[in-house]
Amino acid sequence: MEINLIAVGTRMPAWVEEGYREYARRMPRECSLALTEIPLAQRSKSTPVARAMASEGQRMLDAVGADRRVIALDVKGAGWSTEELAAQLQAWLQDGRNLALLVGGPDGLAPACLARAEQRWSLSPLTLPHPLVRVLLAEQLYRAWTVNSGHPYHRA
Numbered sequence: 458m459e460i461n462l463i464a465v466g467t468r469m470p471a472w473v474e475e476g477y478r479e480y481a482r483r484m485p486r487e488c489s490l491a492l493t494e495i496p497l498a499q500r501s502k503s504t505p506v507a508r509a510m511a512s513e514g515q516r517m518l519d520a521v522g523a524d525r526r527v528i529a530l531d532v533k534g535a536g537w538s539t540e541e542l543a544a545q546l547q548a549w550l551q552d553g554r555n556l557a558l559l560v561g562g563p564d565g566l567a568p569a570c571l572a573r574a575e576q577r578w579s580l581s582p583l584t585l586p587h588p589l590v591r592v593l594l595a596e597q598l599y600r601a602w603t604v605n606s607g608h609p610y611h612r613a
Contacts, residue, residue, distance in 0.1 A: 476592035495517050526576075531579060540604065
């Protein structure tokens with residue numbers, strides 16, 4: 458299974474790229490993690506936020522492809538413990554489809570992205586900076602994989 462993290466935003470700070478790359482590198486071939494960056498739509502006083510979100514959302518959906526399971530990262534989604542995420546990861550692997558994780562821009566995900574999602578996942582009720590979300594997602598996916606494989610990385 459390939460997990461494609463599709464995130465709005467480009468030109469991340471070096472620490473974000475390094476953190477994401479470190480955990481993505483640790484993922485095994487049978488559960489690889491890839492990143493697709495979607496450029497932020499231009500925003501101005503004359504451009505409605507909904508139009509910018511719709512533009513980003515359409516580009517995200519174009520990057521998803523037709524046969525992937527889509528998970529939207531959304532504050533209104535389900536919050537999972539590490540063990541629950543490990544169970545989700547195992548179920549996704551058994552499903553056999555590749556996975557797309559959608560992370561919206563500063564205004565969130567477009568309604569079309571939320572409609573396409575089979576599940577909604579909330580990392581926290583806190584508002585997290587989008588660069589940090591990339592690193593956090595990569596680390597938590599790696600941690601879930603280690604739980605499932607009996608690797609000693611996760612010690613809870």
